[in-house]
Amino acid sequence: MGFLLFTVAAAVLLVKLGLWQMSRGAEKAALLESLAVKSQQTVTSLEAADGKGAGVSLSGSFAKDRSVLLDNQTHEGRVGYRWFAPFQSGGQWVLAELGWVAAPASRESLPELPTLSSVQGIRGILDKPSKRIVLGGGNTETGWPRRVQTIEPSLLGPAMGLTLSPWVVRVNAVDSTDNTFSLPAIPVWEPVVMKPEKHYAYAAQWFGLALVVVVGFGIWWRRTSR
Template sequence: MFALANWQLQRGLDKAQRMQSIDSVTNSTSYSFDAVLARTQDIQDLPISFSGSIESQQVFLLDNRIKQGRPGFDVYAVAKSNDHNVLVNFGWVAGKQMRDDLPEVSLPDRLNDAQGRVVLPSDNPMVKETATQDGLWPKVIQQIDIQFIEQVLQAEVLPFVITLTQNNAQFIRNWQPVVMPPEKHYAYAVQWLGLGIAAFFVYFFALRARLRSGLKKGSHEQDE
């Protein structure tokens, strides 16, 4: 329980640091594609403006995305900009009643001066990919695994994603880099700490009672 409290505390501190980093770049001008590529670190959440051609027929649908209680998908496709392939998140679309009935999306063949944010995808080893490397599109995926996408496309893809932020009638684009605020992690840390302290005192008094009982038993045996 103490370990869980410490883990939640660290998660809260990490979230607070990321929110501070986001605030520091929110009012800055958008970086060009070349400027982002020139940076070797600290590219997470950077605003970016870029242009590129889109592989509009090769659509990836990220599964299990929930918006306002409705299940749906985040729509991804690869853009080629400055001879580099980069995965682009076009936004969220609602799913249909039948799970096998995938939503139809229409992507442009090109983006010009598109505005977005740089996102570094995280790999969850507990998530098992169910998509196959075949020629069927759109392809439903369980997480953003750049290596898997490279295998599917048979091409190199940059290790970050650009999430588009401009309003669009077809997609919902309410970019939320931090879903759970730091305060919630701190509250969980306090709860785990309280449970740990309570468990410690229960153990302490139970052990003391057991030791007293053992001493009394030993004293009676000596008297006999």
Template sequence: MAEPRTTLSWSLDWKSLLAIAIALPLLLRLGFWQLQRADEKQQLLDAATARRQQPAVDIQSLGEYPNYLPVYVEGVFDSQRYWLLDNRIRQGQFGYEIIALLNLADGGKLLVERGWIAADASRRQLPELTWPEGIVRLQGELYRSTEQPFSLGEQLPEAWPRRQQWLQPERLETEIDGLLPTVLRLHEQSPAALRTDRLLINVSPQKHRGYALQWFAMAAVLAGIFVVRNSNILALFKGRSDRGEKL
């Protein structure tokens, strides 16, 4: 006599239904957001690579200042006015990122990121810097961050040099006449360059894709648990397995 066939049936639990209705879209959204971030990072890497392959141009010939464009410039450093960006860590060592001010021949001024320098662990004494004398020719690439710095109401110092957490170029443009709306990141071979090993991006596209896979995997596991808890699918599989053993 043929055994009756068992069909898939559901017995929905409102608690698990509510949980998956909230959690599943969130997990999927996080996964797709990570994929979007991966695409954005890849586009940034491609643009940076393409621009870095271009020959360096005179910064004073530019009408706009795209990030990662190789440039050169001549000017005189203002050795009295510069910034020490605080809490910059390299290989576990505390230090500062040095931002200098370069006076150009036409009266304009340019922010120059000289690089990183180690600091006194006690934070009592600022590092001593050396400065090229007279007119110098600098080479590097343009970079101005588009991210808004996080601040807890930091009081910006008035005296020079200024030690602070972040630089706010928009604010400096109102304070310093003729300041160009960009920052020159020095190449390591350029005069006045300090330690210039910089990360282009903090998280690679591959890592973002890995994070996306994790979110999608969690969504798949959650969906599987929901199906098992709210249906007779396990009984169906067990029944088929038992019939197969009898045959």
């Protein structure tokens, strides 16, 4: 009797975990579909943007020599940084993420970043900075480019001498004076960390384990009932 109760409880728990993963997958799929629709409705000012996921095409210019490098970012097994720089458009400043850059061999050195003076416009997706847990002193370095542990416009703005928007633009293209400027960094931003397909795969694993538990109990029951 005890083994039967254990089997039922384990099977119910595993099925619930599978259903939860299915639910999370459906939520992620709906979110991605919503963001895809919003990103296609491109606007040309931050005021006109409809929040997270909105597509923007902004004209303006970058602030020189005030780049920010988000620390501890890996890409394909390599250590590096996510590169952000302040961009002015329509009298407003916003941090633009330009992508991932590899870190030099020595921690004492920072990557060589190309000048952005020829850039006249950026295109990308509006987003809020990701929340990160920081141990220790947080953003304590000085000088530019500045290595930071979190992207916090409310703190970085005063350090830059600028009033930054609380949003960031995840850049996927730039416009330059000679039309030859290409993004020197690798775009790595994803709207969701775990895609729906992965949730569905986890759900299949939980359902599979539930089936194994039930079948295992059935085999045990037949053997002990003889």
